[in-house]
Amino acid sequence: MPEILTPMDRMEQQTDRMKENISRVRYKIAVMSGKGGVGKTTVAVNLAALFAAKGYKVGLLDADIDCPNIGKILGINETFQFTDSKRLIPIEKYDIKIASMSFFGQPEDTPHIFRGPIIHSAIMQMLEMTEWGLLDFLIIDMPPGTSDAALTIMQFVPLDGIVIVTTPQELSLQDATRSANVAKQFGKRFGIVENMAGDVFGKGADKIARQLDAPFLGSLPLSKEIRESCDKHMPIVLASEKIRKEFEKIVENLKKKVLG
Ligand SMILES: Nc1ncnc2c1ncn2[C@@H]1O[C@H](COP(=O)(O)OP(=O)(O)OP(=O)(O)O)[C@@H](O)[C@H]1O
Numbered sequence: 001m002p003e004i005l006t007p008m009d010r011m012e013q014q015t016d017r018m019k020e021n022i023s024r025v026r027y028k029i030a031v032m033s034g035k036g037g038v039g040k041t042t043v044a045v046n047l048a049a050l051f052a053a054k055g056y057k058v059g060l061l062d063a064d065i066d067c068p069n070i071g072k073i074l075g076i077n078e079t080f081q082f083t084d085s086k087r088l089i090p091i092e093k094y095d096i097k098i099a100s101m102s103f104f105g106q107p108e109d110t111p112h113i114f115r116g117p118i119i120h121s122a123i124m125q126m127l128e129m130t131e132w133g134l135l136d137f138l139i140i141d142m143p144p145g146t147s148d149a150a151l152t153i154m155q156f157v158p159l160d161g162i163v164i165v166t167t168p169q170e171l172s173l174q175d176a177t178r179s180a181n182v183a184k185q186f187g188k189r190f191g192i193v194e195n196m197a198g199d200v201f202g203k204g205a206d207k208i209a210r211q212l213d214a215p216f217l218g219s220l221p222l223s224k225e226i227r228e229s230c231d232k233h234m235p236i237v238l239a240s241e242k243i244r245k246e247f248e249k250i251v252e253n254l255k256k257k258v259l260g
């Protein structure tokens, strides 16, 4: 008689396959925030580009299933190619191996309206089915918030660290604290990156880091250069020496204080 699998058995098997597929990734790092639009994708893309520029082998997973932005930010118009065994070949740009829902070739403005279980399943499948190979770093760009995608990543992926991005604005800081508390509940190590600091939103996310007893990884200014690099589909770390230096500090702190 064939073995009958319960949904829980299937989920366990999928988790095992996913873990096996990313077992050759040294560091798995998620970039998250409570609030939307604070710069997660910008930070994720630039961390990946900086690691790649330093000669590390890097992957980037767009875990934003209903609003995937990585393809747009990096100017990728290709769609996934498949191996003979129907596995996904990540698309390479700036020496980064990238996987995103947008590479399945649906028109850019097609709404992806998914309930939680589908989001869970899509993230698990992209982690499991992508030929990541041997990587030093896998950066996971998360959608905003602490629900479906965040829970899947924190519960199932053996993360080595989380980068929480916040603007210095009160509302964003409050939501960053929420994200940090979820990370704590899952026993994950994390650090705080302040983005869009300057005259408009002010400064001060380092205070939140102290309150949370978490490392403050660095601060990025609100700058026209960063915004324009997004329109030019070029990671700012490859175009601006000044901003690259700020990312260098973030990377050093991340290595020492979160991954170390
Ligand atoms: N430091 C900055 N200075 C100027 N513009 C910035 C900065 N950081 C991000 N941006 C711009 O702000 C917008 C939102 O950034 P981004 O997409 O990275 O945010 P996000 O947190 O990933 O958003 P979402 O929650 O929708 O995923 C983009 O247009 C980006 O170019």
Ligand SMILES: [Mg+2]
Residues within 6 Å of the ligand: 040, 041, 042, 064, 069, 141, 142, 143
């Ligand atoms: Mg984003």
